[in-house]
Amino acid sequence: MLGAIATASAAVLTAPAAGLLGYRQLKRTANAKRLRITTPNGIDESGFVRIGGIDQWVSIRGEDRNNPVILEILGGPGASNLIFIPRTRDWERHFTIVRWDMRGAGFTFAATGPAEQGEMRLDRLYHDSLEVTEHIRARLGVAKVLLVANSFGTVLGLRLARNHPELYAAYVGTDQNVIAGGRERSAYHALVARLRQANKEKELTAVLAMGADKAAWSVEQQSQYNKLVLTTDPLSYDTMKTVVIRSLWFSPLHTLRGLRAYLKAMTFSESLARETVAIDEWAEGTTFPLPFFIFQGDGDVLTPPGPAKQLFDDVTAPVKDFALIQNASHFASFRHPDQFLDLMLTKVRPVVTGEPITG
Template identity: 75%
Template sequence: MLLTYRALKRRANAKKLEIRTPNGIDEASYVRIGGIDQWISIRGEDRSNPVILELHGGPGASNLIFIPRTRAWEQHFTIVRWDMRGAGRTFAGTGPEGQAEMTLDRLYADALEVTAHIRARLGVDKVLLVANSFGSVTGLRLARNHPELYSAYVGTDQNIIGGSRDSSAYEALLARLEKAGKKKERAKVAAMGPDRAAWTAEQWSLYAKTVVTTDPLTYDTMKTVVIRSLWFSPLHTLRDLRAYLKGMTFSEQLGPQAMTIDEYAEGTAFRLPFFLFQGDSDVLTPPEPAQRYYEAVTAPVKDFALIRNASHFASFRHPDQFLDLMLTKVRPVVTGEAVGR
């Protein structure tokens, strides 16, 4: 019965994803990036729309599963969804042995190659960079260093690591565990200490999973948005789903690398429009550190907004709110058109 229901939902989602407009695009294939074959999907109803390059989170969590939820975005933007090395179909293609170098520097270089590929394939001068969660670590660096390639930067579930100076999210987790009477879990988190730069990959993973499962809204989002999107994705077989989850586990090695970053030291000057859209109730990447960083940023145009009633995965829990922000704040800036759908 469960598999039958899944099949029906996947069929309905597949129909929802059909692009029939005369100037639309729907293509996906492996492209040679950074010495390995990496999966790139390009979808949109009108090729004349602004082109978005999505940098997914995780690490290792491809955004392909969310396409049915974000289908309306493709009416207004051409969206490039790239499975980074270690993630999704890129990981599934050759397995762990085929991913080669797994470092943030390598992901950064890959992103520049993907950007060059998109500009050539779609014939555009600049692309709109939209980064969520772990992808926002690389996203900030790209936006800061390459305003000639990107028309604007949009961060959501924005990570602000800040050299581990801000331990408020860590302290809040300890408080939730204390209140829930989960002494064993609290002891494990307390033993890790607040300095994220000193955590191992296993500790980084434990922290993230504990945050997700101890906050009701985040846990509900994980079940109703993330897991359901995985289970009902028309683009993923059961074998694909297993590879997806294995890729996330494999990519956890990137977590501790990111924890050494200090975004303030790397710079707060951006020479392109800069936007942060954060879940108002996000406990994994809280809005307060993101807003403090935003306040320090200098940019030609900048804006900050909260996505209401949203935990982590804010843009996927409330894709309509996120689209409204993109259409009223971002698209007019990158196109010069008037505000409105």
């Protein structure tokens, strides 16, 4: 889903002016200072872990090891969530957060490049996820972890939550993908309507030529579609510029070379999306033996809230809740990390811990 940002980022990364580089360094230094964890029972560690036969990057951060543990399943495919840590720093006061750069993403991709990523298939990522989960349980001494998946990651997240309630305390999906065996086409039709209204004849012709059946699209057409969806909607385009690209540019964890590797990873991993086009969430099962939550951007045009709510309504779970993040497009939790945290504290954490949040 994030492949569309590559074009917008390229100009910044290829020929930055000296003044821009200086400002970038100031912001990176400030962000690095913000990221420091100094609490007595805190944790801040990262490095490579042998997962699925290759070394994969795992970051664990939080101010109190006694807090519930979150495993984030990233989007993209191939888009590391590590760039958003300065925006989500407050989450780490209440949760210990594990951010994993899966094969084909982030530092895992950057370390060895495309040749050493191994098998790039959805089923391989699923089993990698289980290995990472077991690593976290052993490393942090917890029986279960809280599964938080965004965008492409929700495809894996649903399967993990459905099949392994013994490992996960709850499922939280945001930017929730709903594919419905290829039947879900509302985002496509909304794009066609926007292009018509804007009299963008060239783009409209290209989108109509693709047709609504994503299973018939090439990787290049999928990327073109995502880019058009995100750039033709004002809120989504603003989010790309002010949230995604700024997070990339000012990340204290990434050098300029690291940012280029970040973008190359997304391009490398794009083909994974082709494996998802026929997934039918209803056919795979709507019974989840664990608490189930979806927090969706109210203005998300890439993974619209309507289909996510339809899926939610059909889910059977011991506890479930659905909420909209206001004035949010795709990347809802990163555009409004305060709203997302409030939902996590008021709806999710009490269910996971059995205790209400105070203060």
